[in-house]
Amino acid sequence: MLKKDLGLLVLILVVGLVVSILNPRFLSPINLGNTANLIGLFGLFSIGAGIVIITGGIDLSVGSVFALLGVVYIDLLVGWQVSWWLATIVVVLGGVVLGAIHGFLITRLHLQPFIVTLCGLLIYRGIARYYTNDGTAGFEYGQSFPMLEWLTAGRTLGVPHSFIMFLVVAAVMGLVLHRSVFGRYLFAVGKNEEAARYSGIRTERVVAAAYIISGGLAGLSAIYLAMYTRSISPASHGNFYELYGIAAAVLGGCSLRGGEGSILGIVLGAILLQILQNLVNLLGIPSSLNFAVMGGVILIGVVADQQLTRLRERRSRR
Amino acid sequence: MNKLFATAAVTAALVGLASTTQSQNKKTLAFVVNGASDFWKAAEAGVKKAQTELPNYTLVFKYPEQSSAAIQTRIMDDLVAAGVAGIMVSAVDPKTMGDALNRVGGQVALFTTDSDAPNSKRVVYIGSSNVDAGKQAGQLMLKAMPNGGKCMGFVGLPGADNARERIEGVKETIKGSKIELVDVRADDIDQTRAKRNVEDTITARPEINCMVGFYSYNTPRIYEALKDAGKIGKVTIIGFDEDPITLGGVKDGTIVGTVVQQPYEWGYQGMKDLAKYLEGDKSFIPANKLIIVPTKIIDKSNVDAFWTELKDRQGKK
Numbered sequence: 001m002l003k004k005d006l007g008l009l010v011l012i013l014v015v016g017l018v019v020s021i022l023n024p025r026f027l028s029p030i031n032l033g034n035t036a037n038l039i040g041l042f043g044l045f046s047i048g049a050g051i052v053i054i055t056g057g058i059d060l061s062v063g064s065v066f067a068l069l070g071v072v073y074i075d076l077l078v079g080w081q082v083s084w085w086l087a088t089i090v091v092v093l094g095g096v097v098l099g100a101i102h103g104f105l106i107t108r109l110h111l112q113p114f115i116v117t118l119c120g121l122l123i124y125r126g127i128a129r130y131y132t133n134d135g136t137a138g139f140e141y142g143q144s145f146p147m148l149e150w151l152t153a154g155r156t157l158g159v160p161h162s163f164i165m166f167l168v169v170a171a172v173m174g175l176v177l178h179r180s181v182f183g184r185y186l187f188a189v190g191k192n193e194e195a196a197r198y199s200g201i202r203t204e205r206v207v208a209a210a211y212i213i214s215g216g217l218a219g220l221s222a223i224y225l226a227m228y229t230r231s232i233s234p235a236s237h238g239n240f241y242e243l244y245g246i247a248a249a250v251l252g253g254c255s256l257r258g259g260e261g262s263i264l265g266i267v268l269g270a271i272l273l274q275i276l277q278n279l280v281n282l283l284g285i286p287s288s289l290n291f292a293v294m295g296g297v298i299l300i301g302v303v304a305d306q307q308l309t310r311l312r313e314r315r316s317r318r
Numbered sequence: 319m320n321k322l323f324a325t326a327a328v329t330a331a332l333v334g335l336a337s338t339t340q341s342q343n344k345k346t347l348a349f350v351v352n353g354a355s356d357f358w359k360a361a362e363a364g365v366k367k368a369q370t371e372l373p374n375y376t377l378v379f380k381y382p383e384q385s386s387a388a389i390q391t392r393i394m395d396d397l398v399a400a401g402v403a404g405i406m407v408s409a410v411d412p413k414t415m416g417d418a419l420n421r422v423g424g425q426v427a428l429f430t431t432d433s434d435a436p437n438s439k440r441v442v443y444i445g446s447s448n449v450d451a452g453k454q455a456g457q458l459m460l461k462a463m464p465n466g467g468k469c470m471g472f473v474g475l476p477g478a479d480n481a482r483e484r485i486e487g488v489k490e491t492i493k494g495s496k497i498e499l500v501d502v503r504a505d506d507i508d509q510t511r512a513k514r515n516v517e518d519t520i521t522a523r524p525e526i527n528c529m530v531g532f533y534s535y536n537t538p539r540i541y542e543a544l545k546d547a548g549k550i551g552k553v554t555i556i557g558f559d560e561d562p563i564t565l566g567g568v569k570d571g572t573i574v575g576t577v578v579q580q581p582y583e584w585g586y587q588g589m590k591d592l593a594k595y596l597e598g599d600k601s602f603i604p605a606n607k608l609i610i611v612p613t614k615i616i617d618k619s620n621v622d623a624f625w626t627e628l629k630d631r632q633g634k635k
Contacts, residue, residue, distance in 0.1 A: 023522060025521050025522055028521060030520075030521050030547070031518070031521040031522075034514070034517045034518070034521065038510075038514060041510070126383075129354060134354030134355070134358075134381050135354075135355070135356045135359060136355065136356045136535075136561075138538075138561075138562065138563070139563075140562060140566075141562050141563050141565065141566020141567070141569075142566060153546070225510065228510060228513065229509040229510055229512075229513060229539070230538075230542060230563075231509065231535065231538060231561075231563070232509075233354075233355060233356075233509070233535070234354075235353060235354040235355070235384070235385070236507050236508065236509070237509065239508065277511070277514065278514075278518060281503065281514070281515060281518030281519065281522060282518060282521070282522045284501065284522070287476070287503050287504035287505070287515070288476070288477075288504060290504075
């Protein structure tokens with residue numbers, strides 16, 4: 001565990017402690033379950049965002065990907081009556097394909113990741129809105145898919161399956177990033193792409209793979225998000241969610257310059273963001289202050305972390 | 319060969335597009351909405367119906383790419399530049415769009431709908447009274463909870479006029495009764511947050527025994543969160559608008575009732591009145607320049623009839 005992660009964990013514990021003193025229901029199993037569910041929903045794509053950031057890139061398109069793949073998913077289930085597992089495969093593959101397109105444009109045509117994924121953000125939302133004719137895609141009243149609902153929105157012993165999925169994905173990606181050769185390549189490319197290329201790494205493939213992972217995870221999250229809201233108005237579904245992913249990754253220690261970051265950090269970042277949203281409701285803080293509270297606590301945490309690090313460095317120098 | 323075919327198809331499509339937007343000699347009337355949603359589909363159906371009765375006009379229906387005042391203003395300026403004769407608009411933000419609305423109203427006949435801009439150069443407002451809608455929801459609450467209750471409201475944008483007026487109407491009606499609207503939680507039109515607000519309320523405020531969904535998607539999110547928590551039937555639900563989940567809940571009795579607006583009538587009446595106005599007939603305009611199309615209470619007794627009519631108007635069979 002890095003010191004950065006430790007600092008974040010302490011911040012989460014402090015915030016959690018304060019909230020649970022002010023409202024003990026924070027620690028009630030139901031609330032922890034609900035919050036864990038949202039951590040799962042937002043954490044899944046945060047991992048993808050983090051992987052891309054580690055290579056020195058950025059993925060701004062995920063929010064729109066949710067809108068597009070979400071309406072496609074619901075249309076496959078409701079309109080086309082495709083079996084749910086087939087629809088799920090189609091949508092996850094859809095995410096992979098979109099990621100591959102981003103990777104191709106960035107590595108082969110040498111476009112900037114910011115531009116490519118910004119265009120993705122605009123294009124996918126546009127297509128999603130065109131697809132439903134600006135209407136809302138949703139299930140009929142009483143329509144249910146027992147198995148799919150159990151897998152996505154169900155709970156076992158109070159633990160939401162979205163959270164379990166998130167932990168599984170985090171564990172796998174943790175192995176990939178921190179224990180595999182490919183993971184070392186990701187860091188190397190992010191730190192210094194040229195040096196990595198001269199040392200024999202096929203950097204283009206590594207970068208493209210990062211976007212494919214991000215796209216695939218976005219496809220997976222699209223399903224979980226769609227099954228959570230059960231209704232998608234493509235004009236607003238997932239708006240700005242890419243920022244939650246990027247914020248979780250950066251909070252978790254990923255450097256926007258690339259080459260730094262850890263899966264544990266991203267997981268903790270995602271947890272902190274959702275706890276901050278939860279506390280606004282639990283403490284009865286006016287909803288209008290939601291984002292202000294989020295920004296305030298994060299800022300205080302980062303400043304405190306920075307000061308502590310400096311103090312430690314000064315002491316060790318003596 | 320294929321390429322030739324594609325080019326021909328594209329050309330044909332472009333020509334078709336051009337001919338529909340610029341048919342000569344006919345005056346064009348435009349209906350500009352404030353954002354994309356199913357809600358406006360019914361208004362679109364009303365406009366289409368009006369089109370069949372107004373053969374001398376071309377009616378167009380415009381959705382802005384985003385619910386932003388700037389984009390909506392651009393659309394209206396473009397329409398004026400293209401030579402439309404009249405515009406009916408649901409302004410995104412009537413308070414800050416005064417200049418834009420006056421500019422448009424100075425050049426063409428301008429009606430407002432849905433959200434009014436009383437201090438602008440608009441000819442007339444045709445739409446609901448959201449205060450009345452709130453009062454009707456308040457009546458539903460009084461009827462459903464004769465012994466009183468503690469209610470939590472859920473809304474997208476609490477500062478928006480329609481939300482404020484609906485909340486005001488509810489509060490006015492339940493004043494003096496044993497029913498209390500404790501708080502209204504906002505979600506900025508993010509449905510994930512809308513559902514989590516309900517979940518968090520169930521956890522944080524177990525004394526809440528009634529929930530009100532002020533925006534169309536709020537009521538279904540309330541229904542689903544309560545269902546997941548096994549609290550359907552223990553909490554009284556009252557809604558606004560006509561989401562299919564809301565109507566389904568009204569039908570099977572889990573939702574007390576919902577208050578609906580009549581966007582179909584806005585589109586239909588609005589376009590016909592706009593044509594009348596352009597032909598010089600101003601007799602339909604009341605002194606206060608407000609034509610209120612009443613909102614309706616939908617409960618178990620009339621939900622079936624309403625739903626059939628709605629599906630027909632939204633083109634969903």
